[in-house]
Amino acid sequence: MNIIIIEDELRTAKSLENIILGLRPEAKIIGQYQSVERSVEALSGSLQPDLIFMDIQLADGLSFEIFKSVKITCPVVFCTAFDEYSLEAFKRNGVDYVLKPFSKEDIQEAFRKVDELKNFFQQKVVPDLGDLLSKLGGASPAGKTSFLVFKNQKYTTVHTDNIAFFYIRNEGTSIMGFDGQEYAISQSLDQITAAVSSKQFFRVNRQYLVNFKAIKEVEHYFLRKLYVKLIIETPDKLLINKEKSSAFLSWMEDR
Template sequence: MNILIIEDEIKAARSLENLILHLQPNSRVLAKIQSVEGAIDYLSNNPSPELIFMDIQLSDGISFDIFKAVKIVCPVIFCTAFGEYAMEAIKENGIDYLLKPFSEDDLKNAFEKVYNFKNIFQKASANDLIDIISRITDQESKKTSFLVFKNNKYLTVKTDDIAYIYINYTSPSLVTFKGEQYDVNQSLDHLGSILSDKQFFRLNRQYLINFSAVKEVEHYFGRKLFVKLTVPTEEKLLIGKDKTAMFLNWLEER
């Protein structure tokens, strides 16, 4: 398979190439391109690759600008640190959406998806294809793990192991079901956008909680709800009356 990599970070592009060739030794990486302008030039003057790995934020702009300038007819696997572009990626031949940092298994699954859906691409209508990819992306574009740093070590924390996330002084901290705590350098708003809204609920300005961590819910003064988790929190978790219906619906839709 002839593959094109569009990635503005040189080390990331080399690492991706090595991983691709490790998993797909019969494949060939045609080129590693760092910019929107370079990608447009390459795709305008060379035969189409069979697959493109594409970062979204490039050195000179957003990769979606490439699609405005040239027609891309092969599937694209988007690789990015941002989850908010998923729906736009679907419209631009996106067959998968890998959130950085992704693992070897994530890449292996992406290749399996390319091969598994090859026949579907040939047989399905455009609307059918968009519907299929939309369902897949909705489930898989959300964050599944976090790379954290503590005690001079990098660790991977799975989102399934996170009981809740809260604002600890000025920045968010992840708290696991085992009571372990790790700081992250992303805002709570951003974390809420990249986590599955079926799994996590934004309780208030300070807390995001995992459905699996909810122990019980009680009525509280002023038509509020008092949420108790299986893991202790530093303060009472209260939901204002304006969000109680939304929260109860979230609990019920399982």
């Protein structure tokens, strides 16, 4: 198995190499790169890896930029200190998302998922995506499960299951819990939308991202819009324009 490591921390890259070769002595590390630019140069040539271990935040940008310049067909194991990129990672050939500091067991589990993926496609059957994701032991990301908030001089976490909606207020982003508690949060609504489960939350408009469990009822409104009512009061009337209505109703039905 030919493996590439893309990691800008040399000590971490060396540690990862040692773990890989300890678990898979037959593997060959055919390249180690520290930047988006060098990775693109290498992958644009004749390099043919079977697997890539890739950090997300590199010295010259996010490694997702690599995919915009070269076509990567092999599985990718993302290794990062941050959990907010999981959804994007699984859109980019990601078969596992390993949080730093990683252990030997973490990398071993990543190899298990890679092997499972390989075996699945060797069965010469039409792949069923749901079955595949199940076999990978949760490779389909459930999305970010909690958010760190600061209120009353204390840090605490709010689980996404307890969040009725996110919304933009006074040019900042806030969380509204089912219990009526409100918290300011540093991430933008765009970042939050990318991080949470698209099955659990829907961006109804530019200002609101709502939890499916918070929806009480939906009514037709003027100009073919939809009026969404939640089980708790919102500061603004939630309207979905006609261009987005069909997608919203499909999302509502897809349970």
